[in-house]
Amino acid sequence: MTDASSQAPSAWTSSSQLHSSDRRITGAVRTLRAGPRVSVGDYAIETHGLTKAFGRQKAVDDVDLAVPRGTVFGFLGPNGSGKTTTIRMLLGLAAASSGEIRLLDGGMPKHARTVLPRVGALVEGPAIYPFLSGRANLQRFDAADRHTSPATRNARVDAALERVGLSHAATKRAHAYSLGMKQRLGIANALLAPRDLLILDEPTNGLDPQGTREVRHLIKSLSDDGTTIFVSSHLLAEVEQMCSMIAVMSAGRLVAQGTLDELRSGGTARVRVTTPDFADAHRVLSGLGLTPELHGRDDVITAELSVQGLLPESVNAALVRADVRVRGFEASGASLEDRFVALTGEGFDVAG
Numbered sequence: 001m002t003d004a005s006s007q008a009p010s011a012w013t014s015s016s017q018l019h020s021s022d023r024r025i026t027g028a029v030r031t032l033r034a035g036p037r038v039s040v041g042d043y044a045i046e047t048h049g050l051t052k053a054f055g056r057q058k059a060v061d062d063v064d065l066a067v068p069r070g071t072v073f074g075f076l077g078p079n080g081s082g083k084t085t086t087i088r089m090l091l092g093l094a095a096a097s098s099g100e101i102r103l104l105d106g107g108m109p110k111h112a113r114t115v116l117p118r119v120g121a122l123v124e125g126p127a128i129y130p131f132l133s134g135r136a137n138l139q140r141f142d143a144a145d146r147h148t149s150p151a152t153r154n155a156r157v158d159a160a161l162e163r164v165g166l167s168h169a170a171t172k173r174a175h176a177y178s179l180g181m182k183q184r185l186g187i188a189n190a191l192l193a194p195r196d197l198l199i200l201d202e203p204t205n206g207l208d209p210q211g212t213r214e215v216r217h218l219i220k221s222l223s224d225d226g227t228t229i230f231v232s233s234h235l236l237a238e239v240e241q242m243c244s245m246i247a248v249m250s251a252g253r254l255v256a257q258g259t260l261d262e263l264r265s266g267g268t269a270r271v272r273v274t275t276p277d278f279a280d281a282h283r284v285l286s287g288l289g290l291t292p293e294l295h296g297r298d299d300v301i302t303a304e305l306s307v308q309g310l311l312p313e314s315v316n317a318a319l320v321r322a323d324v325r326v327r328g329f330e331a332s333g334a335s336l337e338d339r340f341v342a343l344t345g346e347g348f349d350v351a352g
């Protein structure tokens with residue numbers, strides 16, 4: 001395992017930076033800025049060159065993940081981009097074709113016996129016995145773990161039910177649970193022992209808005225307790241609401257990782273000018289090297305700030321200098337949605 005301090009992902013990194021041999025998406029991501037140094041122990045998950053091939057298809061291709069401890073880290077990508085396969089390898093449920101994995105303080109799968117008891121996971125939906133109550137389900141799951149003591153089982157189960165807000169439904173059969181409650185029961189299972197890291201694969205998949213809110217709030221409160229949470233999703237809006245950092249997968253490749261703010265600031269800002277002097281404004285913007293866009297109105301004109309170093313205030317000043325009467329001036333950053341479409345190169349399921 002290489003020293004993580006040499007590759008701290010404190011700013012947006014792209015596969016073009018992580019894998020200098022692949023330049024396919026260079027244009028989509030900003031240059032990496034130097035960030036604070038991060039040492040090995042600061043990551044809850046770290047992979048290097050992680051690859052999984054099914055026959056000739058590389059479902060996961062040379063992925064370098066770096067998940068700082070204490071974050072809610074979104075693992076985002078369209079369906080089929082390799083998220084579940086990556087998670088299965090992280091947890092030792094599938095063997096990697098090549099590459100290295102470090103979870104908490106140990107290499108995987110070599111140190112699975114010491115590492116995995118500190119990792120809770122929800123992968124591909126919870127396996128629940130429908131005709132048992134929520135409490136009886138958890139008692140079975142707990143009994144299946146040979147590290148646990150039967151003497152303290154009831155206390156553990158009750159604490160986990162309490163933690164996910166299911167105490168009131170503990171005696172209800174699980175088939176009568178809503179999808180959100182079933183998902184929370186799955187998370188309660190992952191919480192039967194104290195965990196430093198939770199890995200959740202699409203925990204809100206198939207949930208209605210209420211169930212989604214429940215799971216989102218639960219993730220937030222678990223994070224407030226200091227647990228690192230790695231959560232996969234194909235929904236941008238979802239990840240945006242829950243996570244402070246994300247990694248983006250596309251066709252098996254990691255195309256970016258960093259904070260949401262860094263991703264936002266990586267896009268191209270825009271200006272929008274409302275003016276009765278439309279033709280003059282068009283001339284001024286063109287003179288600055290911009291490409292003005294029209295919107296079927298003769299008083300609104302917009303442009304991407306595609307010229308390096310050109311700030312919105314300089315555009316406004318140039319308009320005023322040219323006696324363009326500016327009725328409205330708006331500057332905005334690139335939308336996250338635009339950035340994701342640029343990164344994944346395909347239509348992205350933004351809202352669900």
Ligand SMILES: Nc1ncnc2c1ncn2[C@@H]1O[C@H](COP(=O)(O)OP(=O)(O)OP(=O)(O)O)[C@@H](O)[C@H]1O
Pocket residue numbers: 054059077078079080081082083084085086234
């Ligand atoms: N056991 C397998 N055998 C062959 N191909 C597989 C296997 N598991 C996954 N794949 C393929 O690997 C690719 C990545 O799948 P994966 O399930 O990891 O993606 P994902 O991002 O989790 O998508 P989804 O959200 O749809 O599950 C897909 O093309 C999938 O068909």
